[in-house]
Amino acid sequence: MVTEDIEILPALRLAMIERVGQDRFELWFGTNNTQLRLSEGCLLIESTSRMNLDFLRKNFHEAIRQALSDVQLPGHQVVYREGLAPATKTPAPSAPQAAKKTPPAASSLQPTRSSSNSSAIIQRRRFASLKDFVVSDCNAMAKTAATMVLQQPGQISPLYIHGPSGSGKTHLLEGIYGLAQQKKELGRVVYLSAEQFTTYFLEALQSSGVASFRRKYRDVGVLIIDDVHFFAGKRATKTELLHTLDAITRRGGQVVLAGNQRPTELSALGTELVARFSSGLICKVDPLDETCKTAMIHRLAEKRDVQLTEAIAHWLTRQLPGEGRLVSGAINRLWAYCAVEGNTLSIPVLENLLADLIPQRSSMMRLDDVEQAVCHVFGVDTKLLRSASKSRRASNPRMLAMWLARKHTGAALSDICLHFQRRSHSTVISAEKKVNKWLAEDSVVQIADRSLKAQEAIELTEAELRSRR
Structure with missing residues (x-):
């Protein structure tokens, strides 16, 4: 409940401010004599004055109920209780603070066209390109869709790509981001993970920078979010994401999402988000097949200057699982071995060197x-x-x-x-x-x-x- 309070209470206070106004909220809820707490399906409104509680119940009860509904807590009961809990109350959002302090979301180190800090992140690791994406039966539809959505932005939105880890989802998203940046007519492009979106939103709530956060993420031409399954269980963030998606859709912008499961399997996100994710185009990417693994092995080996015989390359293709990160890790390990030992690679060496990366199979041979x-x-x-x-x-x-x-x-x-x-x-x-x-x-x-x-x-x-x- 502590984690939930940290996320929900700032969002609830913000919703109440929108309902009753900043001045009235500060007057009646922003003093040390009144506290808001969540506890076992209840919103506790605690005050040292019974007269104060009676006034709040009479004049703000309906606004409080509506605010609870705004943050997806319509089933919570409102309980007015005399006396204050010893816990320190989180300060309420205030308009003057918002004017003085820039929220982290507005200056976050995310790859956007307008952010001067973003280049520092991009230089640390060059983003993948759609040109380098190996197309095979396991991912052909997703690759085609990634190109199509930028030719007709907003016509198929959101594009939702799902598949297991290491199947190329992030490569596709980074490729879409790079291609979208080259098209100035698309406007501002933002690419981030679901975890980053959540973090920046909570920081905006704590620093009263929600307005700036919303301008940053709702007024974009293309919004790309990876690992959307991370939003499960984060009520306030899910509500904000829902309104963000709706705002971008109304403006004709393009949304691209990726997760580890199809939308209908992400029941923890709630029916409304699942419906939004399913309303565009859903594409599945499967684990890398032999065509993809072979191309990736040769490309990585060439990049690392690792000499592979036909037998070695064939062995790697057949033995390594269809997860791109493991294939990359295997080639890096071979590169390190050659650099240290200086020996020629052989099948017995590979069996020993990559034993932990190779799925165990039956030893029976007929x-x-x-x-x-x-x-x-x-x-x-x-x-x-x-x-x-x-x-x-x-x-x-x-x-x-x-x-x-x-x-x-x-x-x-x-x-x-x-x-x-x-x-x-x-x-x-x-x-x-x-x-x-x-x-x-x-x-x-x-x-x-x-x-x-x-x-x-x-x-x-x-x-x-x-x-x-």
Whole structure:
């Protein structure tokens, strides 16, 4: 209740001032003889004078009820009680203070076109660009919508983007912000998180700077807010956000929002905000698929000057989860390892180095898994591996599959022989010796349509195997 009081009481006092006027509020509620407190569904109005309480009940009760409704507390009872609680009363907002002190919201370090301080923040970390956004099936609709809303601002508002952490929501919002800044006809552009919006609003309430706060956030061409699920449980801030969205919509401005769930799943925000969030266009972004991860891995590796072989890149793509921040963290870790150790990266090194980033999978390995991995990596058919053909196109991938089966499955020679439809288990022994020779001589071998070193062929296939666990 203490946290709620800190947020709600200043908003309630402001609502009462709007109802009864600054002078009357200061006269009857701004003295040390009267306190307002919230307690278990009640608004307590406490005073040392019973006569004072009777006057407040007779002349201000209806205004107090309306003010409670304004801050979304219509169910609270108003209780008048003689005597004061020992807690220190929060000073009421006053007009002179507002004139003397600029609210934090008006001078906040947020990226807006009119703020001189914003450049310092932007220089610390360059905002992402829509040009660098990797488009795939997991995010194509959201990327298209991000471009469309700025071509026709206000026509599809709000644009609401939702998805799990690391799926690219913030990248899209930063890209929209950067593109909107280039379009002067859009007016002022503000981008901030829900936590920042809440903080600046509460600071404005405490410093009597609400009018300035509202000018800052309601008189914008484009308002972008990230992590809107943070607003859950913050009654006064939700009310302010609701009126802010309505004001921007009436003026034909554009609102862009992002959260971790679709609006209908954010019931804690209340039906009115959920309805506002759902009234425009809702786009989902899924976890990064292989196309996005591959592009991101190569881009980050190039930026960090980390040399990745095809086998390493393939392993990273298949092993790392579809969360952009984890992919970035993995590449940073490889960069640090190379800088310190100076060693060449290999699959065993990656397994040890990135163990905490890789989801745990079952360790079971079957002959079918090995066969399918070889076929997938080298583009051959399972029928070819099991055929009687002795051509290199059939025999080389078959020998590789038998070697991997011996290493990873623990299957008996007779089982491997039977699986690949060989006549004798000596064929498996011969295949194992042949692949060992390739490795010892660091040979370049022809496997299906590809020519590559034996070690690289094994690493590629093992990366595929691990992704199938």
